[in-house]
Amino acid sequence: MSNLTNYHSHCLYCDGRANMEDFIRFAISEDFSSYGISSHAPLPFSTAWTMEWDRMNDYLCEFSRLKKKYADKIELAIGLEIDYLNEESHPALPCFQELPLNYRIGSVHMLYSPEGKVVDIDTSADTYRQLIDMHFGGDIEQVVRLYYKNLLRMVELGGFDIVGHADKMHYNASCYRPGLLDEVWYDTLVRDYFAEIARRGYIIEINTKSYRDLGTFYPNERYFPFLKELGVRVQVNSDAHYPERINNSRHEALLALRKAGFETVTEWHKGKWEEIPINL
Template sequence: MTNLTNYHSHCLYCDGRANMEDFIRFAISEGFTSYGISSHAPLPFSTAWTMEWDRMEDYLSEFARLKEKFADKIELAVGLEIDYLNEDSNPAFFRFQELPLDYRIGSVHMLYSPEGKIVDIDTPADTFRQLVDKHFGGDLDYVVHLYYKNLLRMVELGGFDIVGHADKMHYNASCYRPGLLDEPWYDTFVRSYFTAIAERGYIVEVNTKSYYELGTFYPNERYFSFLKELGVRVQVNSDAHYPERINNGRAEALAALKKAGFETVVEWHHGRWEDMRIGSVSFV
Protein backbone atom coordinates (compact mmCIF):
# COMPACT_ATOMS: atom_id res chain seq x y z
CA MET A 1 0.00 0.00 0.00
CA THR A 2 1.21 3.48 -0.79
CA ASN A 3 0.98 6.64 1.34
CA LEU A 4 2.44 4.87 4.36
CA THR A 5 3.03 7.80 6.70
CA ASN A 6 1.87 8.92 10.14
CA TYR A 7 2.52 12.13 12.06
CA HIS A 8 0.32 11.76 15.13
CA SER A 9 1.63 9.26 17.67
CA HIS A 10 2.33 9.20 21.39
CA CYS A 11 5.24 7.43 23.07
CA LEU A 12 6.36 7.08 26.69
CA TYR A 13 7.15 10.79 26.96
CA CYS A 14 3.40 11.30 27.41
CA ASP A 15 0.62 8.69 27.48
CA GLY A 16 1.93 6.34 24.80
CA ARG A 17 2.55 2.70 25.66
CA ALA A 18 5.97 2.17 24.10
CA ASN A 19 9.20 4.05 23.66
CA MET A 20 9.99 6.23 20.68
CA GLU A 21 12.28 3.70 19.05
CA ASP A 22 9.63 0.96 19.17
CA PHE A 23 7.27 3.12 17.11
CA ILE A 24 9.97 3.92 14.57
CA ARG A 25 11.09 0.31 14.23
CA PHE A 26 7.52 -0.84 13.69
CA ALA A 27 6.96 1.88 11.08
CA ILE A 28 10.06 0.69 9.22
CA SER A 29 8.89 -2.92 9.39
CA GLU A 30 5.54 -1.88 7.89
CA GLY A 31 7.23 -0.06 5.00
CA PHE A 32 6.48 3.50 6.08
CA THR A 33 8.37 6.15 4.14
CA SER A 34 8.13 8.87 6.79
CA TYR A 35 6.99 9.07 10.39
CA GLY A 36 6.43 11.73 13.03
CA ILE A 37 6.44 11.65 16.83
CA SER A 38 4.03 14.13 18.45
CA SER A 39 3.87 13.79 22.22
CA HIS A 40 1.28 15.74 24.19
CA ALA A 41 2.84 19.11 25.01
CA PRO A 42 3.19 20.37 28.58
CA LEU A 43 0.25 22.14 30.20
CA PRO A 44 0.38 24.72 33.01
CA PHE A 45 -0.41 21.86 35.42
CA SER A 46 0.58 18.21 35.68
CA THR A 47 -1.53 15.47 34.14
CA ALA A 48 -1.15 11.75 33.56
CA TRP A 49 -1.18 12.21 29.78
CA THR A 50 1.05 15.18 28.97
CA MET A 51 4.81 15.71 28.95
CA GLU A 52 6.48 17.87 31.57
CA TRP A 53 8.75 20.73 30.52
CA ASP A 54 11.72 19.17 32.31
CA ARG A 55 11.58 16.24 29.85
CA MET A 56 11.56 18.37 26.71
CA GLU A 57 15.34 18.38 26.23
CA ASP A 58 15.46 14.60 26.58
CA TYR A 59 12.56 14.25 24.13
CA LEU A 60 14.31 16.31 21.47
CA SER A 61 17.69 14.67 22.08
CA GLU A 62 16.25 11.16 21.86
CA PHE A 63 14.54 12.04 18.61
CA ALA A 64 17.75 13.50 17.15
CA ARG A 65 19.62 10.31 18.02
CA LEU A 66 16.99 8.10 16.38
CA LYS A 67 16.72 10.31 13.32
CA GLU A 68 20.43 9.84 12.71
CA LYS A 69 20.32 6.13 13.55
CA PHE A 70 17.57 5.33 11.05
CA ALA A 71 18.40 7.97 8.42
CA ASP A 72 18.93 5.35 5.72
CA LYS A 73 15.64 3.58 6.45
CA ILE A 74 12.95 6.22 7.05
CA GLU A 75 12.49 9.99 7.13
CA LEU A 76 11.58 11.17 10.62
CA ALA A 77 10.01 14.38 11.91
CA VAL A 78 9.43 15.62 15.44
CA GLY A 79 6.42 17.56 16.64
CA LEU A 80 4.11 18.14 19.57
CA GLU A 81 0.37 17.95 19.99
CA ILE A 82 -0.38 21.24 21.73
CA ASP A 83 -3.66 21.98 23.47
CA TYR A 84 -5.64 25.17 23.24
CA LEU A 85 -6.67 25.75 26.86
CA ASN A 86 -7.01 29.53 27.08
CA GLU A 87 -5.37 32.76 25.91
CA ASP A 88 -2.20 31.98 27.87
CA SER A 89 -1.86 28.30 27.03
CA ASN A 90 -2.16 27.40 23.35
CA PRO A 91 -0.02 26.48 20.32
CA ALA A 92 0.97 30.12 19.71
CA PHE A 93 2.61 30.36 23.16
CA PHE A 94 6.18 31.60 22.72
CA ARG A 95 7.78 28.63 24.51
CA PHE A 96 6.27 26.25 21.97
CA GLN A 97 7.28 28.50 19.09
CA GLU A 98 10.90 28.60 20.26
CA LEU A 99 11.28 24.82 20.22
CA PRO A 100 13.18 23.30 17.25
CA LEU A 101 10.21 21.27 16.01
CA ASP A 102 9.38 20.18 12.49
CA TYR A 103 5.65 20.65 13.05
CA ARG A 104 2.93 21.28 15.61
CA ILE A 105 -0.57 19.80 15.97
CA GLY A 106 -3.26 22.00 17.51
CA SER A 107 -5.99 20.26 19.48
CA VAL A 108 -8.72 20.80 22.07
CA HIS A 109 -9.26 18.15 24.74
CA MET A 110 -10.49 20.20 27.70
CA LEU A 111 -13.07 22.86 28.48
CA TYR A 112 -13.70 25.17 31.43
CA SER A 113 -16.99 24.57 33.20
CA PRO A 114 -19.13 27.59 34.18
CA GLU A 115 -17.55 27.32 37.65
CA GLY A 116 -14.07 27.50 36.17
CA LYS A 117 -13.18 23.83 36.59
CA ILE A 118 -11.13 22.21 33.82
CA VAL A 119 -13.05 19.27 32.37
CA ASP A 120 -11.44 16.72 30.04
CA ILE A 121 -14.13 15.94 27.47
CA ASP A 122 -11.98 13.57 25.40
CA THR A 123 -13.44 10.52 27.12
CA PRO A 124 -15.59 7.47 26.35
CA ALA A 125 -19.20 8.36 25.53
CA ASP A 126 -20.62 7.18 28.87
CA THR A 127 -18.11 9.28 30.79
CA PHE A 128 -18.79 12.26 28.53
CA ARG A 129 -22.49 12.05 29.41
CA GLN A 130 -21.69 12.05 33.12
CA LEU A 131 -19.35 15.03 32.76
CA VAL A 132 -21.87 17.08 30.80
CA ASP A 133 -24.54 16.37 33.38
CA LYS A 134 -22.26 17.03 36.36
CA HIS A 135 -20.30 20.09 35.22
CA PHE A 136 -22.56 21.69 32.59
CA GLY A 137 -26.03 20.95 33.94
CA GLY A 138 -26.82 18.65 31.03
CA ASP A 139 -26.64 21.55 28.59
CA LEU A 140 -25.17 19.80 25.57
CA ASP A 141 -25.72 22.81 23.30
CA TYR A 142 -23.59 24.93 25.62
CA VAL A 143 -20.80 22.34 25.60
CA VAL A 144 -20.83 22.03 21.80
CA HIS A 145 -20.78 25.81 21.34
CA LEU A 146 -17.92 26.16 23.84
CA TYR A 147 -15.93 23.40 22.15
CA TYR A 148 -16.16 24.99 18.71
CA LYS A 149 -15.60 28.45 20.15
CA ASN A 150 -12.28 27.21 21.55
CA LEU A 151 -11.40 25.49 18.28
CA LEU A 152 -12.09 28.68 16.36
CA ARG A 153 -10.00 30.72 18.76
CA MET A 154 -7.16 28.23 18.38
CA VAL A 155 -7.41 28.63 14.61
CA GLU A 156 -7.34 32.42 14.96
CA LEU A 157 -4.25 32.42 17.18
CA GLY A 158 -2.34 29.96 15.01
CA GLY A 159 1.10 28.64 15.84
CA PHE A 160 0.51 25.14 14.46
CA ASP A 161 0.49 23.25 11.17
CA ILE A 162 -2.10 20.50 11.59
CA VAL A 163 -5.59 20.57 13.10
CA GLY A 164 -5.80 17.53 15.35
CA HIS A 165 -8.99 15.38 15.30
CA ALA A 166 -10.89 18.38 14.03
CA ASP A 167 -14.40 17.58 15.30
CA LYS A 168 -13.69 14.82 17.78
CA MET A 169 -16.67 15.74 19.96
CA HIS A 170 -19.11 14.72 17.23
CA TYR A 171 -19.21 11.10 18.35
CA ASN A 172 -19.78 11.72 22.06
CA ALA A 173 -22.22 14.54 21.41
CA SER A 174 -24.27 12.44 19.00
CA CYS A 175 -24.33 9.59 21.53
CA TYR A 176 -25.61 12.04 24.14
CA ARG A 177 -28.30 13.29 21.74
CA PRO A 178 -28.91 11.08 18.71
CA GLY A 179 -29.68 13.14 15.62
CA LEU A 180 -27.53 16.09 16.70
CA LEU A 181 -25.37 15.90 13.60
CA ASP A 182 -28.43 16.43 11.40
CA GLU A 183 -29.62 19.50 13.27
CA PRO A 184 -29.18 22.54 10.97
CA TRP A 185 -27.49 24.74 13.56
CA TYR A 186 -24.85 22.09 14.21
CA ASP A 187 -24.10 21.60 10.53
CA THR A 188 -23.80 25.36 10.04
CA PHE A 189 -21.47 25.60 13.02
CA VAL A 190 -19.14 22.90 11.75
CA ARG A 191 -19.06 24.30 8.22
CA SER A 192 -18.10 27.73 9.56
CA TYR A 193 -15.30 26.14 11.53
CA PHE A 194 -13.91 24.29 8.50
CA THR A 195 -14.20 27.46 6.43
CA ALA A 196 -12.04 29.29 8.98
CA ILE A 197 -9.47 26.50 8.77
CA ALA A 198 -9.43 26.74 4.98
CA GLU A 199 -8.97 30.52 5.05
CA ARG A 200 -5.80 30.12 7.14
CA GLY A 201 -4.37 27.20 5.21
CA TYR A 202 -4.01 24.61 7.95
CA ILE A 203 -3.67 20.91 7.21
CA VAL A 204 -6.56 18.81 8.52
CA GLU A 205 -5.73 15.32 9.67
CA VAL A 206 -8.13 12.47 9.10
CA ASN A 207 -7.68 10.87 12.49
CA THR A 208 -8.26 7.11 12.34
CA LYS A 209 -7.74 6.28 16.02
CA SER A 210 -11.36 5.28 16.67
CA TYR A 211 -12.25 3.83 13.29
CA TYR A 212 -11.99 0.15 14.19
CA GLU A 213 -13.62 0.61 17.59
CA LEU A 214 -16.31 3.19 16.85
CA GLY A 215 -16.58 3.21 13.07
CA THR A 216 -15.86 6.90 12.66
CA PHE A 217 -13.10 9.24 11.55
CA TYR A 218 -12.31 12.69 12.93
CA PRO A 219 -13.47 14.74 11.12
CA ASN A 220 -16.71 12.97 10.33
CA GLU A 221 -16.67 11.51 6.83
CA ARG A 222 -19.80 13.48 5.94
CA TYR A 223 -17.57 16.59 5.71
CA PHE A 224 -14.85 15.16 3.47
CA SER A 225 -16.50 16.49 0.30
CA PHE A 226 -16.93 19.92 1.89
CA LEU A 227 -13.25 20.01 2.85
CA LYS A 228 -12.42 19.17 -0.75
CA GLU A 229 -14.62 22.03 -1.99
CA LEU A 230 -12.83 24.40 0.37
CA GLY A 231 -9.42 23.33 -0.93
CA VAL A 232 -8.26 22.07 2.46
CA ARG A 233 -5.14 19.91 2.40
CA VAL A 234 -5.50 16.66 4.34
CA GLN A 235 -3.37 13.85 5.70
CA VAL A 236 -4.16 10.53 7.38
CA ASN A 237 -2.90 10.03 10.95
CA SER A 238 -3.60 7.22 13.38
CA ASP A 239 -3.09 9.03 16.72
CA ALA A 240 -1.49 5.77 17.85
CA HIS A 241 -0.49 5.04 21.44
CA TYR A 242 0.70 1.51 20.57
CA PRO A 243 3.19 0.77 17.76
CA GLU A 244 1.03 -1.98 16.28
CA ARG A 245 -1.79 0.51 15.74
CA ILE A 246 0.07 3.05 13.62
CA ASN A 247 -1.57 1.80 10.43
CA ASN A 248 -5.09 1.26 11.77
CA GLY A 249 -7.80 2.62 9.48
CA ARG A 250 -5.37 4.03 6.92
CA ALA A 251 -6.69 2.13 3.91
CA GLU A 252 -10.29 2.95 4.83
CA ALA A 253 -9.49 6.66 5.30
CA LEU A 254 -7.63 6.90 2.00
CA ALA A 255 -10.51 5.17 0.20
CA ALA A 256 -13.01 7.58 1.78
CA LEU A 257 -10.90 10.57 0.75
CA LYS A 258 -10.68 9.32 -2.83
CA LYS A 259 -14.44 8.82 -2.87
CA ALA A 260 -14.85 12.45 -1.75
CA GLY A 261 -12.68 13.64 -4.65
CA PHE A 262 -9.28 14.02 -3.00
CA GLU A 263 -6.35 13.11 -5.22
CA THR A 264 -3.53 13.96 -2.80
CA VAL A 265 -2.59 13.83 0.86
CA VAL A 266 0.10 15.80 2.68
CA GLU A 267 3.27 13.94 3.64
CA TRP A 268 6.65 14.90 5.12
CA HIS A 269 9.41 14.41 2.58
CA HIS A 270 12.79 16.12 2.12
CA GLY A 271 12.21 18.13 5.28
CA ARG A 272 8.95 19.76 4.22
CA TRP A 273 5.25 19.10 3.66
CA GLU A 274 4.50 17.86 0.16
CA ASP A 275 1.26 16.94 -1.61
CA MET A 276 1.51 13.29 -2.65
CA ARG A 277 -0.93 11.50 -4.94
CA ILE A 278 -3.12 8.90 -3.26
CA GLY A 279 -2.05 5.59 -4.71
CA SER A 280 -3.81 2.30 -4.90
CA VAL A 281 -5.61 1.36 -1.70
CA SER A 282 -5.50 -2.23 -0.54
CA PHE A 283 -7.25 -3.84 2.41
CA VAL A 284 -5.20 -6.54 4.12
Protein backbone atom coordinates (compact mmCIF):
# COMPACT_ATOMS: atom_id res chain seq x y z
CA MET A 1 0.00 0.00 0.00
CA SER A 2 1.22 3.48 -0.79
CA ASN A 3 0.15 6.67 1.05
CA LEU A 4 2.43 5.57 3.89
CA THR A 5 2.89 8.87 5.69
CA ASN A 6 2.18 10.29 9.14
CA TYR A 7 2.62 13.85 10.41
CA HIS A 8 1.08 13.66 13.88
CA SER A 9 3.30 11.85 16.39
CA HIS A 10 4.60 12.51 19.89
CA CYS A 11 8.00 11.46 21.19
CA LEU A 12 9.76 11.87 24.55
CA TYR A 13 9.97 15.64 24.17
CA CYS A 14 6.31 15.70 25.24
CA ASP A 15 4.06 12.78 26.20
CA GLY A 16 5.26 10.23 23.65
CA ARG A 17 6.63 6.92 24.87
CA ALA A 18 9.79 6.60 22.76
CA ASN A 19 12.55 8.82 21.46
CA MET A 20 12.40 10.60 18.13
CA GLU A 21 14.78 8.19 16.42
CA ASP A 22 12.69 5.15 17.40
CA PHE A 23 9.67 6.62 15.58
CA ILE A 24 11.74 7.38 12.50
CA ARG A 25 13.38 3.95 12.41
CA PHE A 26 9.98 2.29 12.72
CA ALA A 27 8.60 4.44 9.90
CA ILE A 28 11.50 3.34 7.71
CA SER A 29 10.90 -0.32 8.62
CA GLU A 30 7.27 0.12 7.53
CA ASP A 31 8.36 1.64 4.18
CA PHE A 32 6.94 5.09 4.90
CA SER A 33 7.84 7.64 2.22
CA SER A 34 7.67 10.65 4.57
CA TYR A 35 7.19 11.22 8.26
CA GLY A 36 6.68 14.15 10.61
CA ILE A 37 7.36 14.71 14.31
CA SER A 38 4.87 17.05 16.04
CA SER A 39 5.44 17.33 19.78
CA HIS A 40 2.95 19.23 21.94
CA ALA A 41 4.08 22.86 21.99
CA PRO A 42 4.76 24.67 25.27
CA LEU A 43 1.84 26.25 27.11
CA PRO A 44 1.94 29.26 29.47
CA PHE A 45 2.03 26.75 32.34
CA SER A 46 3.68 23.38 32.88
CA THR A 47 1.80 20.16 32.16
CA ALA A 48 2.67 16.48 32.05
CA TRP A 49 2.04 16.31 28.30
CA THR A 50 3.59 19.41 26.70
CA MET A 51 7.15 20.39 25.91
CA GLU A 52 8.93 23.10 27.90
CA TRP A 53 10.54 26.04 26.10
CA ASP A 54 13.97 25.15 27.47
CA ARG A 55 13.89 21.93 25.41
CA MET A 56 12.94 23.54 22.11
CA ASN A 57 16.47 24.04 20.82
CA ASP A 58 17.36 20.43 21.64
CA TYR A 59 14.18 19.27 19.88
CA LEU A 60 15.09 21.13 16.71
CA CYS A 61 18.74 20.09 16.80
CA GLU A 62 17.93 16.42 17.36
CA PHE A 63 15.55 16.48 14.40
CA SER A 64 18.19 18.14 12.22
CA ARG A 65 20.68 15.41 13.14
CA LEU A 66 18.22 12.64 12.32
CA LYS A 67 17.09 14.23 9.09
CA LYS A 68 20.69 14.16 7.85
CA LYS A 69 21.31 10.65 9.17
CA TYR A 70 18.31 9.14 7.38
CA ALA A 71 18.20 11.40 4.33
CA ASP A 72 18.69 8.48 1.93
CA LYS A 73 15.91 6.40 3.53
CA ILE A 74 12.94 8.71 4.26
CA GLU A 75 11.83 12.33 3.90
CA LEU A 76 11.36 13.89 7.32
CA ALA A 77 9.53 17.02 8.46
CA ILE A 78 9.44 18.81 11.81
CA GLY A 79 6.35 20.39 13.32
CA LEU A 80 4.54 21.17 16.55
CA GLU A 81 1.00 20.58 17.73
CA ILE A 82 0.04 23.98 19.12
CA ASP A 83 -2.99 24.57 21.31
CA TYR A 84 -5.47 27.39 21.07
CA LEU A 85 -6.12 28.29 24.70
CA ASN A 86 -7.13 31.95 24.54
CA GLU A 87 -6.18 35.22 22.84
CA GLU A 88 -2.78 35.14 24.57
CA SER A 89 -1.92 31.53 23.72
CA HIS A 90 -2.47 30.19 20.20
CA PRO A 91 -0.61 29.02 17.06
CA ALA A 92 -0.37 32.45 15.40
CA LEU A 93 1.85 33.95 18.12
CA PRO A 94 5.29 35.16 16.97
CA CYS A 95 7.04 32.77 19.37
CA PHE A 96 5.67 29.85 17.33
CA GLN A 97 5.78 31.49 13.90
CA GLU A 98 9.48 32.33 14.25
CA LEU A 99 10.50 28.72 14.85
CA PRO A 100 12.13 26.92 11.87
CA LEU A 101 9.33 24.38 11.44
CA ASN A 102 8.03 22.68 8.31
CA TYR A 103 4.43 22.69 9.55
CA ARG A 104 2.16 23.36 12.52
CA ILE A 105 -0.92 21.53 13.77
CA GLY A 106 -3.62 23.60 15.48
CA SER A 107 -5.64 21.86 18.19
CA VAL A 108 -7.91 22.44 21.17
CA HIS A 109 -7.53 20.17 24.19
CA MET A 110 -8.62 22.45 27.04
CA LEU A 111 -11.41 24.86 27.93
CA TYR A 112 -11.88 27.49 30.62
CA SER A 113 -14.69 26.68 33.02
CA PRO A 114 -17.10 29.43 34.19
CA GLU A 115 -14.97 29.91 37.31
CA GLY A 116 -11.87 30.40 35.16
CA LYS A 117 -10.25 27.01 35.71
CA VAL A 118 -8.44 25.30 32.83
CA VAL A 119 -10.17 21.97 32.19
CA ASP A 120 -8.57 19.29 30.01
CA ILE A 121 -11.48 17.82 28.08
CA ASP A 122 -9.33 15.43 26.00
CA THR A 123 -10.01 12.51 28.32
CA SER A 124 -11.85 9.21 28.53
CA ALA A 125 -15.64 9.36 28.32
CA ASP A 126 -16.02 8.56 32.01
CA THR A 127 -13.60 11.28 33.10
CA TYR A 128 -15.21 13.71 30.65
CA ARG A 129 -18.60 13.12 32.27
CA GLN A 130 -17.16 13.86 35.71
CA LEU A 131 -15.46 17.04 34.49
CA ILE A 132 -18.60 18.35 32.78
CA ASP A 133 -20.65 17.74 35.88
CA MET A 134 -18.02 19.21 38.21
CA HIS A 135 -16.94 22.31 36.27
CA PHE A 136 -19.86 23.10 33.93
CA GLY A 137 -22.85 22.04 35.98
CA GLY A 138 -23.71 19.28 33.53
CA ASP A 139 -24.48 21.77 30.76
CA ILE A 140 -23.20 19.75 27.81
CA GLU A 141 -24.55 22.22 25.25
CA GLN A 142 -22.57 25.03 26.84
CA VAL A 143 -19.42 22.92 26.70
CA VAL A 144 -19.89 21.88 23.08
CA ARG A 145 -20.63 25.43 21.97
CA LEU A 146 -17.55 26.72 23.83
CA TYR A 147 -15.41 24.02 22.24
CA TYR A 148 -16.46 24.92 18.71
CA LYS A 149 -16.23 28.63 19.49
CA ASN A 150 -12.58 28.12 20.43
CA LEU A 151 -11.93 25.96 17.40
CA LEU A 152 -13.46 28.58 15.14
CA ARG A 153 -11.40 31.34 16.76
CA MET A 154 -8.27 29.25 16.26
CA VAL A 155 -9.15 28.93 12.57
CA GLU A 156 -9.71 32.69 12.32
CA LEU A 157 -6.35 33.53 13.89
CA GLY A 158 -4.46 30.98 11.79
CA GLY A 159 -0.77 30.29 12.08
CA PHE A 160 -0.98 26.56 11.33
CA ASP A 161 -1.29 24.16 8.39
CA ILE A 162 -3.29 21.23 9.74
CA VAL A 163 -6.41 21.12 11.91
CA GLY A 164 -5.73 18.45 14.55
CA HIS A 165 -8.51 15.93 15.42
CA ALA A 166 -11.03 18.46 14.15
CA ASP A 167 -14.08 17.42 16.19
CA LYS A 168 -12.55 15.18 18.85
CA MET A 169 -15.20 16.05 21.41
CA HIS A 170 -17.92 14.36 19.37
CA TYR A 171 -17.34 10.93 20.91
CA ASN A 172 -17.35 12.02 24.55
CA ALA A 173 -20.23 14.44 24.03
CA SER A 174 -22.35 11.72 22.40
CA CYS A 175 -21.57 9.38 25.29
CA TYR A 176 -22.67 12.09 27.72
CA ARG A 177 -25.91 12.72 25.82
CA PRO A 178 -26.85 9.99 23.34
CA GLY A 179 -28.41 11.41 20.21
CA LEU A 180 -26.64 14.77 20.55
CA LEU A 181 -24.86 14.37 17.21
CA ASP A 182 -28.24 14.23 15.45
CA GLU A 183 -29.54 17.43 17.02
CA VAL A 184 -29.94 20.24 14.48
CA TRP A 185 -27.98 22.85 16.44
CA TYR A 186 -25.00 20.51 16.74
CA ASP A 187 -24.95 19.63 13.04
CA THR A 188 -25.17 23.32 12.12
CA LEU A 189 -22.30 24.17 14.46
CA VAL A 190 -20.03 21.52 12.94
CA ARG A 191 -20.90 22.34 9.33
CA ASP A 192 -20.24 26.05 9.86
CA TYR A 193 -16.89 25.20 11.41
CA PHE A 194 -15.87 22.93 8.53
CA ALA A 195 -17.00 25.53 6.00
CA GLU A 196 -14.70 28.11 7.61
CA ILE A 197 -11.79 25.66 7.53
CA ALA A 198 -12.43 25.14 3.83
CA ARG A 199 -12.68 28.87 3.17
CA ARG A 200 -9.27 29.44 4.73
CA GLY A 201 -7.61 26.50 3.01
CA TYR A 202 -6.37 24.42 5.94
CA ILE A 203 -5.66 20.69 5.76
CA ILE A 204 -7.87 18.48 7.93
CA GLU A 205 -6.28 15.36 9.31
CA ILE A 206 -8.27 12.16 9.52
CA ASN A 207 -7.04 11.22 12.98
CA THR A 208 -7.07 7.44 13.44
CA LYS A 209 -5.86 7.27 17.04
CA SER A 210 -9.15 6.01 18.52
CA TYR A 211 -10.44 3.91 15.64
CA ARG A 212 -9.37 0.51 16.98
CA ASP A 213 -10.62 1.13 20.51
CA LEU A 214 -13.67 3.34 19.93
CA GLY A 215 -14.55 2.76 16.28
CA THR A 216 -14.40 6.44 15.34
CA PHE A 217 -12.23 8.81 13.37
CA TYR A 218 -11.75 12.50 14.10
CA PRO A 219 -13.50 14.12 12.32
CA ASN A 220 -16.59 11.94 12.44
CA GLU A 221 -16.88 9.84 9.28
CA ARG A 222 -20.44 11.08 8.73
CA TYR A 223 -18.90 14.42 7.62
CA PHE A 224 -16.44 13.00 5.08
CA PRO A 225 -18.84 13.58 2.14
CA PHE A 226 -19.39 17.17 3.32
CA LEU A 227 -15.64 17.76 3.50
CA LYS A 228 -15.35 16.43 -0.04
CA GLU A 229 -18.14 18.76 -1.16
CA LEU A 230 -16.29 21.69 0.44
CA GLY A 231 -13.07 20.81 -1.36
CA VAL A 232 -11.09 20.40 1.86
CA ARG A 233 -7.63 18.82 1.63
CA VAL A 234 -7.25 15.80 3.90
CA GLN A 235 -4.47 13.55 5.18
CA VAL A 236 -4.38 10.46 7.38
CA ASN A 237 -2.49 10.77 10.69
CA SER A 238 -2.40 8.35 13.61
CA ASP A 239 -1.52 10.76 16.45
CA ALA A 240 0.92 8.09 17.60
CA HIS A 241 2.53 8.10 21.03
CA TYR A 242 4.16 4.69 20.43
CA PRO A 243 6.25 3.87 17.32
CA GLU A 244 4.31 0.67 16.61
CA ARG A 245 1.09 2.69 16.28
CA ILE A 246 2.16 5.02 13.49
CA ASN A 247 0.27 3.00 10.89
CA ASN A 248 -2.84 2.21 12.94
CA SER A 249 -6.11 2.16 10.96
CA ARG A 250 -4.59 3.92 7.94
CA HIS A 251 -6.17 1.48 5.51
CA GLU A 252 -9.61 1.89 7.09
CA ALA A 253 -9.34 5.68 6.91
CA LEU A 254 -8.28 5.63 3.27
CA LEU A 255 -11.16 3.31 2.44
CA ALA A 256 -13.60 5.66 4.18
CA LEU A 257 -12.20 8.65 2.28
CA ARG A 258 -12.46 6.81 -1.02
CA LYS A 259 -16.07 5.87 -0.21
CA ALA A 260 -16.83 9.56 0.41
CA GLY A 261 -15.43 10.49 -3.00
CA PHE A 262 -11.89 11.57 -2.15
CA GLU A 263 -9.29 10.66 -4.74
CA THR A 264 -6.21 12.21 -3.11
CA VAL A 265 -4.60 12.86 0.26
CA THR A 266 -2.12 15.59 1.17
CA GLU A 267 1.45 14.41 1.76
CA TRP A 268 4.84 16.05 2.38
CA HIS A 269 7.19 15.42 -0.53
CA LYS A 270 10.25 17.36 -1.72
CA GLY A 271 9.74 19.97 0.99
CA LYS A 272 6.12 20.87 0.27
CA TRP A 273 2.55 19.63 0.55
CA GLU A 274 1.36 17.71 -2.50
CA GLU A 275 -1.88 15.99 -3.47
CA ILE A 276 -1.16 12.27 -3.91
CA PRO A 277 -3.68 9.77 -5.34
CA ILE A 278 -5.20 7.33 -2.85
CA ASN A 279 -3.79 3.95 -3.79
CA LEU A 280 -5.42 1.00 -2.02
